[in-house]
Amino acid sequence: MKLNKYSEASPVDAELSPEAEAVVERLKLQAENLFETRALLCAEAVMVTLNEAFDGSLSEEEAINLGSTFCMGVGTAGCMCGALAGGLASVGMFTGKGRLADSNAHARDCGKNLHDAFVRNHKTTCCRSLTRHVKNDSAKHFAQCTMLTGNATELAARIIIAERQDTHITPRKALAKGHVLAMRAGNVLRNVCKSVWRLAHR
Template sequence: MLLFDFFRRNPLPSKPPLKRQPIMNSPAPRLEAADALVAAVGKHAAALFANRKLLCAEAIMVAVNEAFGQPLPDEQAVGIAAGLTAGIGDRGCLCGAIAGACASVGMVCARGGHGPTRQAIRQQSAAIHEAFVNRHKSACCRVLSKKVKDDAKAHAAQCAALTGYGAELAVRSILALRPELVDCPDAPTKGEPRLCGRVKWLLSLFCR
């Protein structure tokens, strides 16, 4: 009882309320970085097509390849995509924007110790196809170009826009499988400062 009376007469000092610590790892900057990368790669791919440098699938492969540190030489990326253009070898079947986007996901993701399973890449390819069809109502090159086939300028403008959209879908799928790529983890080239190939490429767009 004596001990109880002592603590009753001399209560312990109350602790001050804990201050809420600011959240340091907010996802907002990562989302902003992802959106910026998606937009930049889409714009670059569309420009490669619009400037008549590359066709749809080729432009997507090269733009994505450059953005993610060039896992392949550009010549090889173009060679892989060449047969996918204009509806698979000019046959008007699967739109080259879809084919190039799906091939780009595999090119970037299926390498190194980070490689996701082939099933994951197939699932992202299905998501690319679904998103494309939901927006444009078809995946067929012949159907997509039916209304503009007799207007070369309108045809080129439409295909450039489809190419840009395909590149955007590819980047979103890549980041879904390898979200750490937003933080630029690629090893630097020997003898160069630690600056990711994607950053160098983005800077080059404004320094030409």
């Protein structure tokens, strides 16, 4: 299926079926849950949720690792909101060349649609600006980032569903915190083993 590349309406604003709207809401809550339980950070939660829901090409570990670079405003730099960055990466994964289009031009359009919708909702994409008024209140800061994680997931999901014209989606159950922590521990152990092996074979 090829995209309607030059549709004037943003896919974020496309009218979805009641079933698709229910899917979007469930994905939003799933990403918020992953963040709220501290199983994953913002971008990781967005990417894992969307990758699994739409049968993306990444493993759970790959989605987490890719999202990890965007978290906390790109590694505490206070730059782009990590949740938005995770949403952009996810939209690219599902609208890029070879998935639904003949080139990446439309994926860029979809990315701009997500960016513009996020700015419309939150006035800025800058993590530092988004969190300025809550930076001294950890509870409010955490609540705001939970909301941003859910909203970025919701907006990205709306684009993906509208572009795929796919309403028959059954999101998988959210990853348990223990599952995620076990994957992270395995990652750390593998990296330690690789480092030891490299040192031993110098």
